[in-house]
Amino acid sequence: MNDMSPEKKKSGLAKWSRRGFIGAGVLAGGGLLIGIGVRPGNPIGSLASKVAPGAGEQLVNSWVKIDMNNVVTAIVPHCEMGQGAHSVLAQMLADELDAAWDQVQVMQAPADGSYVVSDTARMFAAPFTLNAADWLEPTWDGLFTQLGKSMDLLITGGSSSIRTTGQNQMRIAGAAARQMLVGAAADAWGVPASEIATRDSVLTHEASGNSAPYSEFATAAAEQSMDHTPTLKTRDQYRLMGRSKARTDIPAKVNGTAEFGIDAVPEGLELSYAAVVRPPVPGTNVTAMDASRAEGMPGVLQILNMGNFVAVVADSYWQAQQAVNTVQIDWSQSESPVRTMDDQFAVFAAALDEAGETGGNQAAARGDAPAALAEAATVLEAEYRAPYLAHAPMEPLNCTAHVADGKCAIWTSTQVPLMARSEVASTIGIGADDITIHHPYLGGAFGRRLGSEYVAMAARVAQATGYPVKMIWSREEDTQKALYRCADMSRMRAGLSESGALVAYDSVFTQRHDPAEACVPAIYNIANTSVRVAEAELHLPFQAWRSVDHSQQGFFIESFIDEAAHAAGTDPLEYRLAMVENAPRHKAVLEKLAEISNWRGPNAEGTAKGVAIVESFGTIVAEVIEVDMTSGKPKMTNCWAVCDAGYVMNPDGFRNQIEGGIVFGLTAAMYGELELKDGAIVQSNFHDYKMLRMDEVPNIEVALINSGDVPVGGAGEPGLPPAAPALANAIFAATGRRLRELPIAKQFT
Amino acid sequence: MRNRAILAASLLTVMVTACGSSEQPEVLEQIVVRERGEAAPIVQADPAAPTDLAALGEDAFQMCSGCHAIEAGAPSSAGPNLRGVVGRVAGSLDGYPYSDALTGSEVTWDEASLDLYLADPAGYLPGTDMLAGAVRDEENRAAIIAYLASTSTDDSE
Numbered sequence: 001m002n003d004m005s006p007e008k009k010k011s012g013l014a015k016w017s018r019r020g021f022i023g024a025g026v027l028a029g030g031g032l033l034i035g036i037g038v039r040p041g042n043p044i045g046s047l048a049s050k051v052a053p054g055a056g057e058q059l060v061n062s063w064v065k066i067d068m069n070n071v072v073t074a075i076v077p078h079c080e081m082g083q084g085a086h087s088v089l090a091q092m093l094a095d096e097l098d099a100a101w102d103q104v105q106v107m108q109a110p111a112d113g114s115y116v117v118s119d120t121a122r123m124f125a126a127p128f129t130l131n132a133a134d135w136l137e138p139t140w141d142g143l144f145t146q147l148g149k150s151m152d153l154l155i156t157g158g159s160s161s162i163r164t165t166g167q168n169q170m171r172i173a174g175a176a177a178r179q180m181l182v183g184a185a186a187d188a189w190g191v192p193a194s195e196i197a198t199r200d201s202v203l204t205h206e207a208s209g210n211s212a213p214y215s216e217f218a219t220a221a222a223e224q225s226m227d228h229t230p231t232l233k234t235r236d237q238y239r240l241m242g243r244s245k246a247r248t249d250i251p252a253k254v255n256g257t258a259e260f261g262i263d264a265v266p267e268g269l270e271l272s273y274a275a276v277v278r279p280p281v282p283g284t285n286v287t288a289m290d291a292s293r294a295e296g297m298p299g300v301l302q303i304l305n306m307g308n309f310v311a312v313v314a315d316s317y318w319q320a321q322q323a324v325n326t327v328q329i330d331w332s333q334s335e336s337p338v339r340t341m342d343d344q345f346a347v348f349a350a351a352l353d354e355a356g357e358t359g360g361n362q363a364a365a366r367g368d369a370p371a372a373l374a375e376a377a378t379v380l381e382a383e384y385r386a387p388y389l390a391h392a393p394m395e396p397l398n399c400t401a402h403v404a405d406g407k408c409a410i411w412t413s414t415q416v417p418l419m420a421r422s423e424v425a426s427t428i429g430i431g432a433d434d435i436t437i438h439h440p441y442l443g444g445a446f447g448r449r450l451g452s453e454y455v456a457m458a459a460r461v462a463q464a465t466g467y468p469v470k471m472i473w474s475r476e477e478d479t480q481k482a483l484y485r486c487a488d489m490s491r492m493r494a495g496l497s498e499s500g501a502l503v504a505y506d507s508v509f510t511q512r513h514d515p516a517e518a519c520v521p522a523i524y525n526i527a528n529t530s531v532r533v534a535e536a537e538l539h540l541p542f543q544a545w546r547s548v549d550h551s552q553q554g555f556f557i558e559s560f561i562d563e564a565a566h567a568a569g570t571d572p573l574e575y576r577l578a579m580v581e582n583a584p585r586h587k588a589v590l591e592k593l594a595e596i597s598n599w600r601g602p603n604a605e606g607t608a609k610g611v612a613i614v615e616s617f618g619t620i621v622a623e624v625i626e627v628d629m630t631s632g633k634p635k636m637t638n639c640w641a642v643c644d645a646g647y648v649m650n651p652d653g654f655r656n657q658i659e660g661g662i663v664f665g666l667t668a669a670m671y672g673e674l675e676l677k678d679g680a681i682v683q684s685n686f687h688d689y690k691m692l693r694m695d696e697v698p699n700i701e702v703a704l705i706n707s708g709d710v711p712v713g714g715a716g717e718p719g720l721p722p723a724a725p726a727l728a729n730a731i732f733a734a735t736g737r738r739l740r741e742l743p744i745a746k747q748f749t
Numbered sequence: 750m751r752n753r754a755i756l757a758a759s760l761l762t763v764m765v766t767a768c769g770s771s772e773q774p775e776v777l778e779q780i781v782v783r784e785r786g787e788a789a790p791i792v793q794a795d796p797a798a799p800t801d802l803a804a805l806g807e808d809a810f811q812m813c814s815g816c817h818a819i820e821a822g823a824p825s826s827a828g829p830n831l832r833g834v835v836g837r838v839a840g841s842l843d844g845y846p847y848s849d850a851l852t853g854s855e856v857t858w859d860e861a862s863l864d865l866y867l868a869d870p871a872g873y874l875p876g877t878d879m880l881a882g883a884v885r886d887e888e889n890r891a892a893i894i895a896y897l898a899s900t901s902t903d904d905s906e
Binding site: 270272286289291295297300301302303304305306307315321322325326460464467475476677680682684685687688 | 775776777778779780781782783784785811814815824825826827844846878
């Protein structure tokens with residue numbers, strides 16, 4: 001076992017394939033729950049060389065491998081961008097496998113179509129099927145793996161890793177692998193499988209005194225048939241899930257050995273470096289280029305007019321950037337009517353004017369909102385605005401590309417390696433199969449790296465020059481010429497009964513991207529609700545930004561609900577509680593929040609509190625923010641958050657994500673804004689696109705509720721949406737001033 | 750019925766994201782200055798080229814241009830646009846978010862104050878946001894200041 005020749009390995013795999021999959025007909029069509037390499041036409045042998053190249057390594061199944069030193073490696077399809085997905089997915093797999101945590105390693109799955117995260121595809125394409133009846137599972141999963149492959153959905157986003165890939169693939173893979181190990185040991189020892197216990201990567205049969213590490217049966221296990229619906233653990237049996245296990249990626253990030261996309265130094269390639277200038281106004285092109293000064297500058301190799309951008313390739317990045325700064329570029333005229341943000345809001349307003357009180361596309365409707373508004377004792381109306389926002393990840397956008405002999409190799413930080421591959425393929429005319437994407441850690445993304453235009457740009461420069469090229473965008477390029485969280489405007493109306501109860505709700509806005517339900521105040525029991533979209537053109541290109549539509553809709557909806565509460569003369573938290581009377585989870589979250597924030601007690605001297613609650617990505621999060629306005633400017637002192645994700649797999653990691661979401665949301669609420677001048681973005685770098693400083697961040701306390709038998713929710717995004725409205729509502733409570741647009745800081749100078 | 754609507758809407762978003770923009774123009778111009786490994790071409794000194802301090806300063810200003818624009822009307826980037834800075838009150842360019850150290854300095858930039866500031870920005874104006882870009886070399890500093898001063902003269906002509 002410890003000396004496996006390639007031949008032996010090959011024969012073992014072939015046998016597994018035949019017995020495990022062709023033999024089990026149901027699996028052939030729908031046996032995809034366990035991942036890849038488990039169906040005809042996609043033999044595990046072809047993947048073995050990619051993920052288990054080491055001598056003595058035996059691939060037990062596609063999501064886990066066990067080597068001769070008894071090290072279990074979880075092969076994780078999602079990328080690691082600081083959110084901790086690698087570690088927690090391994091934790092989930094290792095728990096079902098009964099693996100020793102200190103002998104578990106994580107490996108990034110290669111950018112191969114076999115690793116599409118079919119469950120994530122399902123969540124994006126048809127969320128209602130995730131909780132489909134058991135008997136539909138094989139059908140749905142097969143369908144979505146095909147769909148996912150065709151749409152390149154090897155994707156990390158949507159706060160989805162745990163609740164889709166983790167719950168429905170990694171755990172099943174771990175449990176199936178455990179069963180196969182047990183089966184192999186039972187055969188060898190001649191004892192019933194049911195009498196074999198597993199723990200810490202060791203198999204034990206107490207009665208016969210047999211005991212062996214997993215590695216001893218890894219090869220034999222591969223010949224066992226695979227159960228496509230292995231029994232999963234119940235919560236009382238968890239040993240790793242639900243525990244704050246230390247993240248596997250932290251040591252390398254602390255000691256500096258972790259490799260991010262920008263660190264790529266491909267072996268055997270001598271890199272040149274590219275710096276680029278893209279059009280200041282979206283959609284324009286280079287009409288003339290004067291590079292005479294750059295030609296004489298040190299280190300410069302080539303200067304390229306690529307049509308929609310200019311690149312300088314030099315011996316070092318700094319030389320390339322300095323040289324490209326001196327290139328005089330004339331750009332074509334933009335056809336966009338938007339030159340300033342006033343113009344953009346005028347475009348929104350025109351669309352909303354046209355939609356009027358009942359027009360636009362109905363996104364959701366319940367009861368008869370127009371009639372109920374007409375009959376309401378009190379009608380509130382308000383117009384809210386949200387600005388464009390940049391993602392501003394710490395690691396600048398970058399991509400290293402090499403195009404030679406009809407093949408292309410890419411090293412980059414991406415959330416979508418297969419989409420990036422397709423974009424490169426269509427851009428430089430090389431087939432996807434001849435393109436290899438290497439994707440190490442991401443130094444932040446927040447949705448920015450769901451777009452792949454920078455990858456295609458690097459491939460074009462590499463193809464044109466013939467050199468292996470590392471392209472790095474300056475911070476200014478990333479701030480001013482990227483993809484953005486949309487600006488939007490929402491007009492809202494609320495009808496209150498004599499007693500102040502919210503009996504009618506109507507909103508109309510112009511932007512609806514994802515998730516589809518983000519614009520609907522569905523958590524509240526409002527008898528008459530109308531939600532409408534009056535589409536309007538965006539001047540800046542859109543890209544999903546942490547929590548996507550929830551990021552602006554959370555602010556619109558939860559600020560307006562607060563207005564209704566105050567108009568009704570009711571405490572804002574009690575007002576919300578009354579509207580979630582029949583939703584026990586939401587009620588429990590708000591009650592817990594009232595308790596930990598001492599909501600019903602007196603405020604600390606000079607402070608006031610605001611509350612907001614948003615359910616997003618399967619997780620309910622309510623937040624209270626406390627502000628001190630005594631200086632005339634908002635000073636955030638405390639933030640309390642209560643989250644119900646159904647079940648939290650790693651409490652420390654979950655809190656970490658909620659805190660991150662809150663800080664990201666408060667940064668945007670206080671400072672986030674991109675202004676336009678002559679159609680181009682004014683802000684350029686962190687000095688004018690500000691982040692919250694450490695001393696501006698409130699104390700944050702996060703409480704978790706594991707409410708029970710419901711689908712597990714996400715962590716990466718749900719902390720963000722309540723942050724801005726909770727802050728704005730706190731400022732209202734302190735000052736009586738209602739903030740209907742963001743950012744906040746500049747409104748208090 | 751509502752499920753169907755969500756399916757359609759979400760699929761569209763995913764596909765739009767997936768397709769991206771693959772319509773790329775051709776390479777319009779490719780200037781090859783030199784091949785890799787070749788020595789840099791020797792730039793012949795232009796006998797007609799001015800050798801005055803301001804011209805030297807214009808080249809030396811390259812080290813500043815990562816943060817500072819100098820073209821008339823160009824937007825400020827990480828640092829303020831420096832066209833016409835000589836004679837300007839410190840921290841006074843419209844629209845640039847200066848630190849309090851600059852706005853409160855009561856300095857009007859001239860050759861002498863720029864010399865002190867560029868030699869040691871944080872030493873001269875503690876609290877400045879200009880954390881990089883000190884010009885330690887005296888000759889370079891003089892040349893850069895001469896170049897900056899020349900942009901003030903240009904515009905007054």
